[in-house]
Amino acid sequence: MYAQMVKSTGRGxxxxxxxxxxxxxxxxxxxxxxxxxxxxxMPDGYRKNLIRQIGQHAHSEIVGQLPEGNWxxxxxxxxxxxxxxxxxxxxxxxxxxxxxxxxxxxxSRDAMTEDLLSGRMKYSSIFNYPTLTWADMxxxxxxxxxxxxxxxxxxQRTSYGPYARAMVRICKEESFHQRQGFDIMMKMAQxxxxxxRMAQDALNxxxxxxxxxxxxxxxxxxxxxxxxxxxxxINSNDELRQKFxxxxxxxxxxxxxxxxxxxxxxxxxxxxxxxxxxxxxxxxAVLKGDGPCNAERLQARQKAxxxxxxxxxxxxxxxxxxxxxxxxxx
Amino acid sequence: xxxxxxxxxxxxxxxxxxxxxxxxxxxxxxxxxxxRNGRDVYTRRNEGVSIWVVEARHIxxxxxxxxxxxxxxxxxxxxxxxxxxxxxxxxxxM
Numbered sequence: 165m166y167a168q169m170v171k172s173t174g175r176g177x178x179x180x181x182x183x184x185x186x187x188x189x190x191x192x193x194x195x196x197x198x199x200x201x202x203x204x205x206m207p208d209g210y211r212k213n214l215i216r217q218i219g220q221h222a223h224s225e226i227v228g229q230l231p232e233g234n235w236x237x238x239x240x241x242x243x244x245x246x247x248x249x250x251x252x253x254x255x256x257x258x259x260x261x262x263x264x265x266x267x268x269x270x271x272s273r274d275a276m277t278e279d280l281l282s283g284r285m286k287y288s289s290i291f292n293y294p295t296l297t298w299a300d301m302x303x304x305x306x307x308x309x310x311x312x313x314x315x316x317x318x319x320q321r322t323s324y325g326p327y328a329r330a331m332v333r334i335c336k337e338e339s340f341h342q343r344q345g346f347d348i349m350m351k352m353a354q355x356x357x358x359x360x361r362m363a364q365d366a367l368n369x370x371x372x373x374x375x376x377x378x379x380x381x382x383x384x385x386x387x388x389x390x391x392x393x394x395x396x397x398i399n400s401n402d403e404l405r406q407k408f409x410x411x412x413x414x415x416x417x418x419x420x421x422x423x424x425x426x427x428x429x430x431x432x433x434x435x436x437x438x439x440x441x442x443x444x445x446x447x448x449a450v451l452k453g454d455g456p457c458n459a460e461r462l463q464a465r466q467k468a469x470x471x472x473x474x475x476x477x478x479x480x481x482x483x484x485x486x487x488x489x490x491x492x493x494x
Numbered sequence: 495x496x497x498x499x500x501x502x503x504x505x506x507x508x509x510x511x512x513x514x515x516x517x518x519x520x521x522x523x524x525x526x527x528x529x530r531n532g533r534d535v536y537t538r539r540n541e542g543v544s545i546w547v548v549e550a551r552h553i554x555x556x557x558x559x560x561x562x563x564x565x566x567x568x569x570x571x572x573x574x575x576x577x578x579x580x581x582x583x584x585x586x587x588m
Binding site for chain 1: 497498499500501518519520521522523524527534535538539555557558
């Protein structure tokens with residue numbers, strides 16, 4: 165998802181007998197659906213795992229602004245431009261909520277940014293694909309934000325209080341993102357033959373990368389088992405992917421577009437669609453840094469970080485000077 | 495310079511005459527910028543009519559371990575709630 169392949173302790177879930185009394189009490193709180201708050205005791209693994217997951221999620225929101233920012237100056241109408249600006253601004257806010265949640269675990273924002281820029285921390289594979297036409301703005305909102313919602317709605321119930329609260333805010337805003345994307349797709353799909361071709365092309369290119377967002381099957385992953393025990397992951401990757409396909413295929417049909425999968429078929433027995441898995445080789449290559457836009461995305465982040473340095477430093481110095489002089493806001 | 499802008503906690507008063515409520519945090523170099531950024535981040539959809547910001551380091555809080563001694567004593571004082579008293583129906587609304 166926005167946080168893919170997050171590594172947990174790697175040692176599997178401890179049985180109650182293997183746990184220390186503190187760990188047992190902690191697990192009991194989670195099992196009783198109690199929220200864990202920043203200053204509460206927590207196992208080191210829980211803290212590290214959460215920092216990785218929330219940090220990756222935050223980075224994804226920030227890097228995710230780039231493929232859409234690409235179209236702000238070229239939006240077809242002023243209204244579309246305002247909508248896209250509002251959406252991209254939301255993503256910046258989502259990044260902020262999530263960085264703030266991660267910071268409550270004792271990691272600094274600058275440290276996370278530096279880890280992103282050095283490649284030590286990842287962001288979602290989906291944002292390493294280019295946005296070639298205006299129809300891609302539709303596909304990104306409809307499919308990418310749609311897939312994100314699948315994952316984020318259950319995370320509102322995650323065990324870590326600040327993370328859960330950030331998710332509540334994000335989910336409220338995310339629904340606008342998906343709907344504006346579908347609205348673009350509707351316009352294109354009902355437009356001229358050339359527009360409809362663009363819409364189909366966007367679906368063709370974003371379908372499998374969207375399925376990859378959920379990550380490879382984690383039915384046997386020790387990392388996922390631990391994350392689920394800690395309730396920082398609620399559903400399995402396959403479960404969410406299935407749900408996404410079942411929800412999205414009828415929407416594609418409504419648009420009169422074809423999902424680019426010859427193996428797609430309704431399976432009445434399981435009450436869901438059978439579908440072709442994405443190319444996991446491609447997924448791992450993109451995650452490793454070999455996607456079409458990895459270098460470009462990181463370059464853009466590095467440039468923003470470097471070019472913004474004088475603003476950060478200048479305002480900090482100004483703030484300190486004013487504080488020293490005893491000047492408050494009003 | 496690797497210094498970060500200080501962390502601020504943001505409180506917003508919603509539309510309906512409510513108290514200010516904590517909505518989240520942000521980094522800002524000074525109070526003025528914290529308010530301006532708080533407006534951009536936390537009230538983009540009519541969520542508020544007033545904003546407070548306070549630097550996070552100025553907040554004092556109870557420790558998680560104090561939860562028992564501080565808050566449990568009120569659990570057995572049921573007589574502080576109106577439902578503790580049985581008033582006959584004949585008395586009417588009270």
